[in-house]
Each structure stands twice: as structure tokens, then as C-alpha cells.
Amino acid sequence: MVFLIRVQLREDYSNLIFYLSPLVAVALTLFFGSFIFLILDLSPIESFKIFFMSPISNSYGISELFVKATPLAIIALGLSYCFKNNIYNIGAEGQLTMGAIFGGGIGLLFNDSTSVFLLPLMILFGAIGGAFWATIPAILKTKFNTNEILTSLMLTYVALFILDYFVVGPWKDPAGYGLPKSMPFPDAGRLPVLFDGLRVHIGVYFAIIICFITYIVYNKTLFGFKLKVSGLSSKASQYAGFKYKNLIFYTFIISGACAGLAGLFEVSGPIGLLYRDISPNYGFTAIIVAFLGRLNPFGIILSSLLIALTYLGAEDAQLFLKIPSAVGFVFQGLVLFFLLGTDFLNKYRVFIK
Amino acid sequence: MNIELIIGILNIVLISTTPLVFAGIGELVTEKSGVLNLGLEGLMLVGAVTGFITLVLTGNYFYSLFFSIISGVILSGIFAFLVLNLMTNQIATGLALTIFGIGLSAMLGKKFAGTPIDGLNPYYFIVISFLLVFLVGYFLSKTKSGLIVRAVGENHNSAYALGYNVIKIRYLTIIFGGVMSSLAGYYISICYAPMWQEGMTAGRGWIALALVVFATWKPWRLLVGAYIFGGVAIMQMNLQAIGVKLPGQFFNMMPYIATLIVLVFISSNKVRLKLSAPSCLNIPYEKNS
Numbered sequence: 001m002v003f004l005i006r007v008q009l010r011e012d013y014s015n016l017i018f019y020l021s022p023l024v025a026v027a028l029t030l031f032f033g034s035f036i037f038l039i040l041d042l043s044p045i046e047s048f049k050i051f052f053m054s055p056i057s058n059s060y061g062i063s064e065l066f067v068k069a070t071p072l073a074i075i076a077l078g079l080s081y082c083f084k085n086n087i088y089n090i091g092a093e094g095q096l097t098m099g100a101i102f103g104g105g106i107g108l109l110f111n112d113s114t115s116v117f118l119l120p121l122m123i124l125f126g127a128i129g130g131a132f133w134a135t136i137p138a139i140l141k142t143k144f145n146t147n148e149i150l151t152s153l154m155l156t157y158v159a160l161f162i163l164d165y166f167v168v169g170p171w172k173d174p175a176g177y178g179l180p181k182s183m184p185f186p187d188a189g190r191l192p193v194l195f196d197g198l199r200v201h202i203g204v205y206f207a208i209i210i211c212f213i214t215y216i217v218y219n220k221t222l223f224g225f226k227l228k229v230s231g232l233s234s235k236a237s238q239y240a241g242f243k244y245k246n247l248i249f250y251t252f253i254i255s256g257a258c259a260g261l262a263g264l265f266e267v268s269g270p271i272g273l274l275y276r277d278i279s280p281n282y283g284f285t286a287i288i289v290a291f292l293g294r295l296n297p298f299g300i301i302l303s304s305l306l307i308a309l310t311y312l313g314a315e316d317a318q319l320f321l322k323i324p325s326a327v328g329f330v331f332q333g334l335v336l337f338f339l340l341g342t343d344f345l346n347k348y349r350v351f352i353k
Numbered sequence: 354m355n356i357e358l359i360i361g362i363l364n365i366v367l368i369s370t371t372p373l374v375f376a377g378i379g380e381l382v383t384e385k386s387g388v389l390n391l392g393l394e395g396l397m398l399v400g401a402v403t404g405f406i407t408l409v410l411t412g413n414y415f416y417s418l419f420f421s422i423i424s425g426v427i428l429s430g431i432f433a434f435l436v437l438n439l440m441t442n443q444i445a446t447g448l449a450l451t452i453f454g455i456g457l458s459a460m461l462g463k464k465f466a467g468t469p470i471d472g473l474n475p476y477y478f479i480v481i482s483f484l485l486v487f488l489v490g491y492f493l494s495k496t497k498s499g500l501i502v503r504a505v506g507e508n509h510n511s512a513y514a515l516g517y518n519v520i521k522i523r524y525l526t527i528i529f530g531g532v533m534s535s536l537a538g539y540y541i542s543i544c545y546a547p548m549w550q551e552g553m554t555a556g557r558g559w560i561a562l563a564l565v566v567f568a569t570w571k572p573w574r575l576l577v578g579a580y581i582f583g584g585v586a587i588m589q590m591n592l593q594a595i596g597v598k599l600p601g602q603f604f605n606m607m608p609y610i611a612t613l614i615v616l617v618f619i620s621s622n623k624v625r626l627k628l629s630a631p632s633c634l635n636i637p638y639e640k641n642s
Contacts, residue, residue, distance in 0.1 A: 140617055144621040145620045145621065155614075158606045168602070290448070329452045336445060337453065341435060
């Protein structure tokens with residue numbers, strides 16, 4: 001007996017499937033994830049408890065969840081502008097790094113400051129640094145027609161080496177025993193925490209504010225409408241008289257500024273100084289967050305919490321199950337695979353006969 | 354500088370550059386058919402770890418090479434299924450493959466990290482890498498099949514209209530690229546290191562990706578470019594040893610900056626872009642449309 005699978009382009013567009021597919025992807029990831037635990041000779045149920053429940057079973061864990069989710073949400077919200085416009089900025093990691101260098105540099109420059117203006121200045125420069133790094137692919141794209149995917153990716157590695165140069169060279173802490181890290185920022189340059197003894201910081205408020213602004217921009221403004229149109233067809237948007245090149249610029253600057261902001265929040269919040277590995281791949285993981293959240297601002301907040309949980313779960317798994325924390329990457333990769341795969345059902349009807 | 358030192362340096366360049374040649378030439382063929390695979394780093398790591406584990410468990414080089422290649426076939430096959438059959442976004446799928454591969458290789462290799470093995474002689478692979486570049490160059494420019502691959506990459510709709518099975522051809526080129534990346538990883542863990550360590554490919558997958566663009570999708574230039582990139586990395590270490598005061602990071606970012614410059618140069622002119630980059634690169638192929 002032969003099964004023939006036939007696919008047909010959907011004429012109607014199903015919102016239900018569109019918003020349901022992330023849930024299906026998560027379910028499939030858990031299903032396949034349990035096989036991975038079985039292969040490693042671990043009980044899937046126990047492992048999932050350690051992976052997804054124990055990290056958030058106390059106030060410290062919940063605080064850590066928000067610490068991890070904040071940069072992911074902020075970056076992904078910024079990236080959603082680019083992705084909506086069909087611009088593939090995959091260099092958020094570099095823009096984050098540049099934000100940390102710019103904003104963190106201000107903190108190091110005024111390292112004896114006690115002024116209340118220091119932190120706002122650092123935040124401003126963080127956003128400027130990220131935006132500056134994102135304008136490079138934007139200029140190359142609009143002036144020289146260069147593929148933004150490749151340029152933003154290349155610039156990520158350039159930014160990482162620049163940070164490396166600073167923390168090994170001019171900004172190295174003289175009292176740091178020769179370790180590649182800078183002096184700690186002054187207290188005035190540290191992000192206030194929300195609760196004493198926990199690491200969750202005011203970056204959470206920024207994430208929520210950016211989320212609401214993004215919602216309003218997408219649904220209530222002409223700019224949001226232009227993004228939607230040019231994302232569906234850049235030709236149509238040009239025909240309608242929208243300045244497509246300007247749109248590219250704005251979306252790059254917004255997403256770069258968001259990534260830079262996230263980078264500054266990381267170094268002036270939980271970390272407190274500059275060193276080599278300021279980000280555990282937040283810039284790349286945020287791409288997953290943006291897709292998983294369906295480029296919807298509120299969806300992105302939810303998916304950032306879920307992906308943040310994979311980071312925490314992986315740390316706990318390393319501690320209690322003795323498996324490398326990289327298991328978190330396996331789950332992140334799987335969830336993106338399944339999400340992209342299930343999107344197929346959104347576009348096509350599948351018949352089996 | 355005496356002659357022995359120069360030969361010594363050239364030898365190191367030769368040994369350390371080979372993974373770039375393998376991964377780069379595979380990705381070149383994939384991209385020539387119009388598919389951008391950002392999963393090189395993940396493919397390399399999984400290829401490295403499966404080869405290493407098989408060697409530790411069986412002690413047989415042939416089996417370890419075989420399973421390393423199989424890992425490349427399976428992973429790139431999954432990538433191909435997603436981007437070709439399910440028409441997913443190539444960028445996102447490639448990134449997912451890299452992230453997945455980094456995680457999977459670390460998990461599989463945990464128990465084997467630090468296990469000592471007898472490495473293979475790298476010179477076999479160096480010779481093979483040169484041969485491969487020659488064969489791929491010949492295949493793409495002189496054979497009919499190579500012409501078909503290029504046609505699919507330039508305009509998949511025309512290629513389909515001419516009766517070629519676009520999806521099948523892309524499956525083959527993606528899997529070829531995957532196998533080459535696995536070989537690059539295998540070379541790193543079995544010949545170059547020889548050992549296994551989490552994340553041991555250290556970003557070579559991304560450099561290989563840059564290399565393909567730097568070479569403007571031409572096999573011979575890829576070989577030259579690989580040795581320039583590899584040479585710069587080795588030169589940096591030696592210059593520091595002599596006491597040159599230029600920061601090493603500037604050498605390390607050279608490959609990326611050089612690629613950016615090449616990219617701007619070829620993209621700024623429409624004709625030049627058409628002559629270099631495959632026109633259908635990263636454009637999904639939908640049969641219905």
C-alpha cells in the first residue's frame with residue numbers, strides 16, 4: 001500500500017494554527033527531549049522536574065528567570081522590527097557587545113563618580129553603541145546592496161574581538177591579577193535591583209515598556225503599518241511611496257539599540273564589570289525567542305520566559321544530573337526546528353490518501 | 354629567520370588550515386545550488402564528537418570516519434528536509450542546527466572529554482583537501498552535472514522548467530556540504546588535536562562561511578583564501594612571540610573584515626554581483642508558485 005502525501009497552499013489564513021504552532025513545537029520538543037534523557041539513562045519525568053520545575057521553585061529561581069528573560073525579551077522585541085520588515089539582522093550578539101563596550105566604557109571612564117546621572121548616561125551610550133553597530137549593515141545594505149545576513153554576522157565577531165582587546169589591553173583591571181576583566185563599575189553605575197538579595201533588576205521594567213510601545217507601534221501607527229506592508233512585499237511598499245531604505249535604517253537602529261541596551265543591562269546589572277564572556281549567546285538565542293513569540297510583542301515576552309527557563313534548567317541539570325549545561329542548547333535548537341517545521345501546516349494543507 | 358623556521362611555520366599553517374578547506378568547499382557547493390547553510394559549526398562539532406567516540410569505543414579508524422560522515426548525512430538531511438520540503442527559513446534553520454549541534458556534541462562527548470587517543474596522520478587529509486578543491490572546481494565548471502547545480506542556484510524556476518529536479522539536486526548538495534563539515538570536524542578531533550573538548554571547533558564554522566563569500570564562490574580562490582586566513586592566525590602567534598606590539602585581536606578579526614570588504618566590493622556592482630553570487634541564494638523554492 002502506498003501512502004501519497006499531497007500538499008496544497010492554504011487560501012485562508014488560520015490565526016488559530018499560527019498561534020497554536022509554538023505550543024505544538026514545545027510539546028514536540030518535550031517529547032523528543034524525553035528520548036534524549038532516556039538515552040542518557042535518566043528518568044525523563046525526574047529530569048524534566050529538575051529541568052523545568054526546580055529552577056523556579058523558590059524566589060531566587062524566579063528572580064533568576066527574569067534576569068535571563070530580560071535581555072532575551074529586549075533583544076527579541078528589537079529584532080521583531082527587522083524580521084517584520086523581512087530584514088535578517090542576525091548580528092544582535094555583536095550589537096549587544098558594542099552596547100556593553102560603549103555604556104560600560106562610560107562607567108569605567110567615570111569610575112569615581114557618585115552622580116545619579118551616571119547610570120542614565122551609561123544606558124544612553126549602551127543604546128547608542130548597539131545602534132551604531134547596527135547602522136553599519138544598514139548603510140552597507142542601502143548604499144552597496146550588501147547582504148545584511150552576512151554583514152551583521154561578520155560584524156558580530158569583529159565586536160567580540162574588540163571587547164576582547166579592551167578587557168585584555170587598555171581596560172584591564174590593574175588590581176585584577178592579570179585576569180582579562182575590567183575594574184568593577186562604581187555603585188552609581190550599577191543597575192538597581194528590585195528586591196534586596198535578588199539579582200532581578202529594573203531592566204524588567206524596560207522590557208515591559210518596550211513591549212507595550214512595540215504593541216502600539218505595530219497596531220496603531222503608520223510606521224507599524226509600513227513595516228507590515230514592506231515585510232509582505234517590498235515592491236508594494238515602494239509602489240505605495242514608502243521609503244524602503246529609510247525603513248531598513250529605522251528597523252536596524254531600533255533593533256541595534258535594543259540589543260545594546262540589553263548588553264549594557266547585563267554588564268551594569270548582574271555582572272558589574274566588563275569581561276570576555278558577557279553573554280551566553282543571548283543575541284543568537286533571541287532570534288529563537290522572536291520566532292517562537294511569532295514576532296508578537298506579548299508572545300515574545302512569553303517565549304523569552306520559556307527560553308530563559310532552558311538556560312536555568314540546563315544549569316540545574318549540570319548540577320544535579322551531571323549532564324553538561326549545553327543540554328539547554330539542544331532544547332533551544334529542537335524547539336526552533338519544530339516551530340519552523342510546524343509553520344508548514346500554517347501555509348499548507350496536507351492530505352494523506 | 355632561517356629556512357627551518359619558515360618551513361616549520363608553513364607546516365603549521367598547512368595543518369591548521371585544512372578544516373577550513375573542507376568545511377568551506379562543502380558550503381561552497383551547497384551555496385552554489387542556492388542554499389545558505391549556517392549550521393556548519395554544529396555539523397563540525399557533531400562530526401568531531403561522533404568520530405572521536407567511535408574511535409574510543411572501537412579503536413577502528415575506518416568505523417570512526419564512517420560514523421562521523423553518517424552524522425553529517427543525518428544532520429544535514431534534517432536541515433535539507435526542513436528547508437526544502439517544509440520550505441522553512443534557511444537562516445533560522447541553519448542557526449537552529451548550529452545551536453542544536455553545539456548542545457548535542459557537548460552532551461554526547463561529556464564522558465569522553467580528555468580520553469587520550471592515537472591521532473591520525475594529518476597529511477593524508479591535507480592531500481585529500483587539495484584533491485577535493487580540484488575535483489569540485491572541475492565538477493562545477495567542466496561537467497554537465499556541475500552546470501546543472503549552478504543552474505539550480507542561479508534560477509530554480511528555469512531549472513525546473515528545463516526538467517531538473519530542484520529539490521533532489523539541493524538535497525545532494527546540502528548533504529555533500531554536511532559531510533564535508535563532518536570531515537572538517539573529524540580532522541580536528543582525530544588529527545589536529547587529537548582529543549575531544551566541548552566547543553573545540555572554536556568558531557571555524559563561521560570563518561569557513563566567511564571564506565566562501567571571501568572567495569566569491571570560486572573553489573580556487575577558496576583554497577587561497579583559506580591559507581590566507583589560516584596564515585594570518587598563525588602569523589599572529591609568531592609575531593607576538595617575536596615581540597611585535599600589535600594586539601592579536603586585530604589579526605583575529607582580519608578574516609571577517611576582509612570578507613566584509615569583499616562583500617561590499619562585489620555587491621556594489623550589479624554585474625559583478627551576478628557574476629559572483631548565486632542569484633537564488635537563500636531564496637526558498639516553492640513548486641506551486
